[in-house]
Amino acid sequence: MEVSTMLCFLFSSILFIVLFRIxxxxxVSKRQHLPLPPGSMGYPYIGETFQxxxxxxxxxxxxxxxxxxxxxxxxxxxxxxVMISSPEAAKFVLNKAQLFKPTFPASKERMLGKQAIFxxxxxxxxxxxRLVLRTFMPEAIKNIVPDIESIAEDSLKxxxxxxxxxxLEMKTFTFNVALLSIFGKDEIHYRERLKQCYYTLExxxxxxxINLPGTLFHKAMKARKELAQILAEIISSRREKxxxxxxxxxxxxxxxxxxxDEQIADNVIGVIFAAxxxxxxxxxxxxxxxxxxxxxxxSVIEEQEYILRNKEENGEEKGLKWxxxxxxxxxxRVIQETLRVASILSFTFREAVExxxxxGYLIPKGWKVLPLFRNIHHSPNNFKxxxxxxxxxxxxxxxxxxxxxxxxxxxxxxxxxxxxxxxxVLLHHLTTKYRWSVEGTKDGIQYGPxxxxxxxxxxxxxxxx
Ligand code: HEM
Numbered sequence: 001m002e003v004s005t006m007l008c009f010l011f012s013s014i015l016f017i018v019l020f021r022i023x024x025x026x027x028v029s030k031r032q033h034l035p036l037p038p039g040s041m042g043y044p045y046i047g048e049t050f051q052x053x054x055x056x057x058x059x060x061x062x063x064x065x066x067x068x069x070x071x072x073x074x075x076x077x078x079x080x081x082v083m084i085s086s087p088e089a090a091k092f093v094l095n096k097a098q099l100f101k102p103t104f105p106a107s108k109e110r111m112l113g114k115q116a117i118f119x120x121x122x123x124x125x126x127x128x129x130r131l132v133l134r135t136f137m138p139e140a141i142k143n144i145v146p147d148i149e150s151i152a153e154d155s156l157k158x159x160x161x162x163x164x165x166x167x168l169e170m171k172t173f174t175f176n177v178a179l180l181s182i183f184g185k186d187e188i189h190y191r192e193r194l195k196q197c198y199y200t201l202e203x204x205x206x207x208x209x210i211n212l213p214g215t216l217f218h219k220a221m222k223a224r225k226e227l228a229q230i231l232a233e234i235i236s237s238r239r240e241k242x243x244x245x246x247x248x249x250x251x252x253x254x255x256x257x258x259x260x261d262e263q264i265a266d267n268v269i270g271v272i273f274a275a276x277x278x279x280x281x282x283x284x285x286x287x288x289x290x291x292x293x294x295x296x297x298x299s300v301i302e303e304q305e306y307i308l309r310n311k312e313e314n315g316e317e318k319g320l321k322w323x324x325x326x327x328x329x330x331x332x333r334v335i336q337e338t339l340r341v342a343s344i345l346s347f348t349f350r351e352a353v354e355x356x357x358x359x360g361y362l363i364p365k366g367w368k369v370l371p372l373f374r375n376i377h378h379s380p381n382n383f384k385x386x387x388x389x390x391x392x393x394x395x396x397x398x399x400x401x402x403x404x405x406x407x408x409x410x411x412x413x414x415x416x417x418x419x420x421x422x423x424x425v426l427l428h429h430l431t432t433k434y435r436w437s438v439e440g441t442k443d444g445i446q447y448g449p450x451x452x453x454x455x456x457x458x459x460x461x462x463x464x465x
Contacts, residue, residue: 093350117129175272186245
């Protein structure tokens with residue numbers, strides 16, 4: 001090669017590198033020079049954790065929104081974060097899965113299992129979602145209405161004439177429905193053992209992650225191992241039977257699913273976790289709101305009694321069918337309004353996987369982003385007179401993205417149809433056969449982690465006269 005060609009090559013390479021670096025620098029600095037959202041980061045390390053958790057979280061959020069607007073920065077649980085309360089921003093964050101990934105404390109991942117659906121993105125997540133949706137879509141859950149109904153009737157019968165903690169009783173009901181949808185009716189003899197282990201596991205969910213003998217976390221981790229063992233036994237007994245099962249476990253065990261036994265176990269435990277306390281909290285709030293809004297309760301009773309009468313007059317068989325639940329229009333609006341007012345999941349967590357620009361602000365890579373469902377549901381811009389319990393507001397469509405009790409985007413709740421179905425079935429029997437009175441304090445909310453009436457709503461349940 002001639003010297004002049006070499007020099008020319010060298011010169012153009014240097015020029016390319018210099019220009020490339022200038023371009024990259026400009027691109028990067030453009031984002032880095034964007035301002036962070038307004039807000040305060042509190043004290044070093046602890047940030048504003050204490051302010052958030054020492055009071056009603058809504059007071060914290062409301063005062064921040066008033067001061068800084070719908071998007072503000074803060075620092076909680078050792079992490080810098082951006083909190084958002086506009087419907088558009090929530091939709092942006094929840095639907096841009098390539099920019100924001102789900103994120104949980106490491107201790108929660110260890111307890112539920114690292115392979116559970118919540119913690120994943122991409123192909124593995126899409127495969128799990130397909131399997132879960134296959135079991136929980138209307139076409140599939142239609143067939144289990146009679147089984148859900150008999151669980152509901154038994155549950156209510158066991159509460160009759162007693163002073164009960166509504167939330168605890170509803171947890172038993174939703175746990176049994178979760179087991180039915182996961183294992184069908186077959187694995188009944190494992191139910192007690194599963195229950196015992198799961199109850200020990202859940203006590204550790206909100207404990208400090210200290211894995212020393214005697215601690216709640218340690219006991220929970222032991223129960224987690226035993227749960228995996230029971231699941232392994234169920235899986236191997238099913239393999240011997242060589243039968244085709246239509247429940248969630250059957251779907252997970254399908255050869256085409258490509259899941260290992262460990263992945264199946266993590267996701268079975270994950271689904272129980274997602275299905276139980278959420279639905280039980282909503283049921284507890286419904287019992288409370290119906291008790292406080294007698295006109296609404298009367299409309300629900302009328303609707304449910306009409307369904308019963310109509311079946312009798314048409315000479316139909318006893319027992320609810322999927323089609324009957326589609327006639328429960330008023331009761332369905334009560335569920336929607338309860339999901340809005342109670343907003344049991346006040347917010348969720350995502351993490352920015354790269355620097356993201358949103359409305360002129362920088363959300364830095366690694367920061368947590370919290371869409372604030374409760375604030376969206378309680379904003380007067382989205383719902384008139386937002387603190388009022390008024391199911392009739394759902395007679396007309398809500399504004400886009402203002403009502404997201406089941407989330408939005410690729411991680412939106414795949415169990416929402418089952419949740420609504422089991423609530424409708426239980427309410428049918430509750431309102432046609434029983435009445436109740438609330439005992440003790442009637443006000444106050446506890447968060448643990450789902451919003452719940454004080455003390456889980458103690459009531460006395462008695463048969464309708
Ligand atoms: C009224 C009761 C329920 C409410 C309010 C609720 C709410 C939610 C919300 C808001 C999410 C999304 C969280 C996020 O984006 O970070 C979610 C996810 C999920 N829910 Fe539900 N849920 C309920 C009942 C159920 C039931 C009954 C099941 C199962 C049968 C279930 C299974 C799941 C699963 C597996 C996910 C994770 C989905 C994913 O990551 O792709 N949920 N739920």
